[in-house]
Amino acid sequence: MVSTTLAERMTTVRFRPDHEPHIVVDGDICRDCSLHTCVYVCPADLFTLLSDGSILFNHEQCFECGTCYIACNREGAISWRYPGGGRGVTFRDS
Ligand code: SF4
Ligand code: SF4
Numbered sequence: 001m002v003s004t005t006l007a008e009r010m011t012t013v014r015f016r017p018d019h020e021p022h023i024v025v026d027g028d029i030c031r032d033c034s035l036h037t038c039v040y041v042c043p044a045d046l047f048t049l050l051s052d053g054s055i056l057f058n059h060e061q062c063f064e065c066g067t068c069y070i071a072c073n074r075e076g077a078i079s080w081r082y083p084g085g086g087r088g089v090t091f092r093d094s
Contacts, residue, residue, distance in 0.1 A: 006043075006044070006045055009043065009044075010044075010061065012091065012092060013063065013089055013090065013091055013092070014089070014090040014092065015060060015061050015062075015088070015089055015090075016086065016087050016088065016090070017059065017060045017083070017087065017088070018083035018084050018087040018088065019084075019087075021059040022059060022062070022064075022080070022081050022082060022083040022087075022088065023057070023059045023062060023068070023069075023078060023079065023080050023081075024078070024079040025038075025047075025055055025057045025077065025078055026076060026077050026078075026079070027054055027055065029074050029075075029076055029077040030054065030055045030074070030077055031053065031054065032074075033073075033074055033077070035073060036049050036055070037068075037071045037072060037073060038055070038057075038068045038071065038072055038078070039055070041067050041068060041071045042067065042068050043063060043065060043067065044061050044062060044063050046058050046059070046061065046062060046068075047068065062088070062089065063089055064082060064083070064088055064089050066080065068080075
């Protein structure tokens with residue numbers, strides 16, 4: 001299996017963020033979460049657990065893989081949609 005660093009992965013993609021976040025994280029629901037699965041599964045490292053237990057999230061370099069939405073164990077904590085036409089991630093070869 002080939003392993004790549006986050007920096008290497010980021011050189012293979014282009015981002016054109018949507019005007020509105022395509023992923024919204026509900027901090028009120030996250031407050032009671034003890035697993036913080038999103039922090040560990042996101043391949044773009046976009047979820048950060050802060051010292052007060054809250055979650056900081058940045059949608060702008062999202063790979064649109066859907067992993068956080070599937071892995072989160074709290075109903076409604078993550079609202080997920082694809083970015084609008086022409087927006088979001090573009091994958092390329094090199
Ligand atoms: S997004 Fe889901 S997994 Fe992540 S902290 Fe919130 S409730 Fe927990
Ligand atoms: S869709 Fe994938 S890349 Fe985007 S925030 Fe969720 S896990 Fe991270």
